[in-house]
Amino acid sequence: MADVLSQRQRPKFVHEGHMYTFNALDFTGMIKFWLCDKRYEYGCKVRIYISVETNEVMKTVNFHCHGGDAARVDIAAVCTAVKSRAENALETPPVILNDTYLSVSSDVKAQMPSTKAMRKTIQRRKCDVSAATSQPASRASIVIPEAYQTYGGQEQYLLYDSGLGDGDRLLILDDSRTWRRASI
Numbered sequence: 001m002a003d004v005l006s007q008r009q010r011p012k013f014v015h016e017g018h019m020y021t022f023n024a025l026d027f028t029g030m031i032k033f034w035l036c037d038k039r040y041e042y043g044c045k046v047r048i049y050i051s052v053e054t055n056e057v058m059k060t061v062n063f064h065c066h067g068g069d070a071a072r073v074d075i076a077a078v079c080t081a082v083k084s085r086a087e088n089a090l091e092t093p094p095v096i097l098n099d100t101y102l103s104v105s106s107d108v109k110a111q112m113p114s115t116k117a118m119r120k121t122i123q124r125r126k127c128d129v130s131a132a133t134s135q136p137a138s139r140a141s142i143v144i145p146e147a148y149q150t151y152g153g154q155e156q157y158l159l160y161d162s163g164l165g166d167g168d169r170l171l172i173l174d175d176s177r178t179w180r181r182a183s184i
Contacts, residue, residue: 004076005083012037012076013050015057017068019076020048031058042066074108082118086125093119139169 004012004019013020013034020034029052036046042065049059078100085096097118101109112118136142141164149158160172 003080004073005080006037013048014073014077015048017070017073018046018064019073020046023047025052036064038064038066071108071111074104075112078104078108078112079118079121082122083125086122087129093122096122140165140167142169142171144171 004014006012006021010022013022019037021037023033023035025032026049032050032052034048034050036044038044039046044065045062046064047061048057049061050056051058082096082100085091085100086093089096091099097115101112104112113121143164144158144161149156151157155174157174158171159174160170162168162170
């Protein structure tokens, strides 16, 4: 089974050139129900039952109303590999793409998204990983990365910080840039 993730980072099951998204567990928790991922695009009603213990297909319900596409499965697997490598490695997009494309057949390469689109995907994934945390537990636990301490890398935004872990932490921020824009 190829490692394939959906756009929402959920696993997809690959079987006989088709991909399936997880639907539910049965009441015993021993069988997973998966639906064809083309159910909305083509109205495909195929459902497969997979054993939780062995991860093997136990039963297939209905027939596909579309053909299987092994290249589509391979493309999804390559895209998933590129995204996971972008999250874990500190390499540039061209290096990630070149290393990933080495093991890909020419048929799959021909159907892959453009290099520009793949680079953008890598940049988005890296940005998602390095995004700031949403809510700190307390004022003392706020960690301010270097990128957020300046305007555009030159002008200082954080003027004073009493220190990480200080219960009565004091942060002084410069908003003179905002005032300069308002007065113009």
